[in-house]
Amino acid sequence: VLESGDYRVADLSLADWGRKDINVSEFEMPGLMELRKEYGPRKPLQGMRVAGSLHMTVQTAVLIETLQELGAELRWCSCNIFSTQDHAAAAVVKAGSAHVFAWKGESLQDYWQCTDRVLTWPDGEGPHLVVDDGGDITLLIHEGFKAEKMFEADGTLPDPDSTKNAEFKCVLQTLRDSVQRDPTRFQRMANRVIGVSEETTTGVNRLVQMARDGTLLFPAINVNDSVTKSKFDNTYGCRHSLPDGLARATDMMLAGKVCVVCGFGDVGKGCAEALRAAGARVFVTEVDPICALQACMQGYTVTTLEEALTEADVVVTATGNRDIVMKEHMARMAEARRPGGSRPASVPVVCNIGHFDNEIDWEGLVQDPSIRRETIKPQVDRFIWPHGGSVVVLAEARLMNLGCATGHPSFVMSCSFTNQTLAQIELVTHHDTGKYQNSVYVLPKHLDEKVARLHLPKLGAKLTHLTDSQAKYIGVDKEGPFKPAAYRY
Numbered sequence: 001v002l003e004s005g006d007y008r009v010a011d012l013s014l015a016d017w018g019r020k021d022i023n024v025s026e027f028e029m030p031g032l033m034e035l036r037k038e039y040g041p042r043k044p045l046q047g048m049r050v051a052g053s054l055h056m057t058v059q060t061a062v063l064i065e066t067l068q069e070l071g072a073e074l075r076w077c078s079c080n081i082f083s084t085q086d087h088a089a090a091a092v093v094k095a096g097s098a099h100v101f102a103w104k105g106e107s108l109q110d111y112w113q114c115t116d117r118v119l120t121w122p123d124g125e126g127p128h129l130v131v132d133d134g135g136d137i138t139l140l141i142h143e144g145f146k147a148e149k150m151f152e153a154d155g156t157l158p159d160p161d162s163t164k165n166a167e168f169k170c171v172l173q174t175l176r177d178s179v180q181r182d183p184t185r186f187q188r189m190a191n192r193v194i195g196v197s198e199e200t201t202t203g204v205n206r207l208v209q210m211a212r213d214g215t216l217l218f219p220a221i222n223v224n225d226s227v228t229k230s231k232f233d234n235t236y237g238c239r240h241s242l243p244d245g246l247a248r249a250t251d252m253m254l255a256g257k258v259c260v261v262c263g264f265g266d267v268g269k270g271c272a273e274a275l276r277a278a279g280a281r282v283f284v285t286e287v288d289p290i291c292a293l294q295a296c297m298q299g300y301t302v303t304t305l306e307e308a309l310t311e312a313d314v315v316v317t318a319t320g321n322r323d324i325v326m327k328e329h330m331a332r333m334a335e336a337r338r339p340g341g342s343r344p345a346s347v348p349v350v351c352n353i354g355h356f357d358n359e360i361d362w363e364g365l366v367q368d369p370s371i372r373r374e375t376i377k378p379q380v381d382r383f384i385w386p387h388g389g390s391v392v393v394l395a396e397a398r399l400m401n402l403g404c405a406t407g408h409p410s411f412v413m414s415c416s417f418t419n420q421t422l423a424q425i426e427l428v429t430h431h432d433t434g435k436y437q438n439s440v441y442v443l444p445k446h447l448d449e450k451v452a453r454l455h456l457p458k459l460g461a462k463l464t465h466l467t468d469s470q471a472k473y474i475g476v477d478k479e480g481p482f483k484p485a486a487y488r489y
């Protein structure tokens with residue numbers, strides 16, 4: 001166990017169970033285990049402080065211990081209040097692999113305090129490297145930097161009462177405390193950070209906006225857009241973990257039901273495929289005509305949420321956008337499905353698999369005194385209107401595959417986390433070469449191909465090798481990269 005007590009997890013006595021799970025996961029994460037073999041002896045991350053904010057699961061434990069074996073010194077929190085697997089967190093702490101601040105069911109205040117503690121080594125200084133999922137560490141550093149500059153200019157402190165947003169209130173409170181304690185901490189941190197590697201679509205969106213505005217304080221590697229991440233984790237991961245979450249939360253029969261998937265991007269494609277495989281009739285909503293046409297070609301009905309609502313038994317949001325299913329939508333679903341309503345009576349399920357909870361109007365539901373909330377079990381709530389109609393909402397509108405189940409399986413996370421590890425190595429290796437400026441980059445294609453290559457043997461796949469004349473004919477190197485950057489897979 002870490003000596004200092006510099007950690008916060010639910011229950012250290014779960015560590016042995018966690019370790020057993022981690023041991024098995026290692027077999028399913030060949031990319032990470034190969035990187036341990038390849039880079040372990042050279043320790044490219046020696047002396048690097050790494051702060052991570054990424055679902056503290058069994059799979060993440062294998063990532064953490066890989067980074068540690070490469071020389072890193074780690075502090076870790078979860079990027080979602082419900083996604084921590086407490087036994088994994090305990091095992092990591094007990095092994096001394098990282099200082100972990102994460103448990104399942106944090107309050108929003110806890111969440112931001114944990115994020116802040118991950119950025120605070122015992123000497124008061126911050127990390128050299130950041131692993132982010134959704135961009136909350138990056139957000140805290142950037143908001144902290146801004147807050148300190150404001151305090152320097154005119155003594156203004158961040159004011160939690162200046163916003164109505166419950167989450168941002170907690171951010172501002174955390175920053176207020178920080179600025180009062182140490183008014184230059186985030187500025188020093190911004191100087192020290194070599195770079196961030198970002199896991200998900202939504203976090204990348206935030207980074208791209210900052211780079212566009214010229215406010216990004218350090219280089220960023222967009223791990224999400226490695227082909228071996230977004231075309232695997234987002235699609236095949238969700239294809240696995242969406243029905244898993246639905247089953248663990250509700251155990252409802254999907255066959256024959258009408259399921260609506262909002263957003264037909266990488267995540268939506270996996271969700272729609274899983275629901276259809278379970279026998280559901282799948283409707284898709286999209287704003288992008290290309291994705292809408294793709295959905296049509298796959299045989300899905302493309303329509304609007306408004307049209308599909310009253311027929312829907314399940315609605316899943318996967319847009320990475322805000323305000324997709326509003327209270328009024330859910331009210332119409334409940335009304336149609338109430339006893340004696342226009343459709344056969346039932347309790348439709350509404351859930352989100354996108355990164356943030358703003359896809360579903362959770363606040364609108366909980367703040368309406370006329371709608372009764374009945375918690376069936378943690379992360380499964382039924383909202384009942386006065387007329388008796390109701391809907392079930394999963395994981396308080398947060399990502400349901402991690403809130404109601406255990407997220408993606410190890411093998412696909414190995415693809416994602418092998419990219420993460422290579423990104424961390426890449427940032428350190430090129431720290432002084434000027435290759436990475438304060439902008440957003442994807443990993444070079446040869447590394448993307450390497451990630452795939454590391455996962456093939458485990459599946460017994462036999463790769464065909466180009467002959468010299470074939471390589472010349474299609475104009476590629478025999479060892480790859482095999483495709484131009486713009487190829488879409």
Ligand code: NAI
Pocket residue numbers: 200201202203230233234237238262263264265266267268285286287288291318319320321324353354355356399400401402408
């Ligand atoms: P994407 O950008 O590939 O797909 C999102 C799609 O939603 C796009 O095609 C877009 O046109 C569509 N869209 C946007 N606004 C819409 C609206 N109002 N109505 C209907 N469609 C709309 O993004 P990706 O990779 O599919 O990710 C989606 C979300 O899922 C992101 O927040 C991402 O961070 C998250 N994610 C969650 C995972 C999980 O395990 N729960 C795994 C990977 C990503």
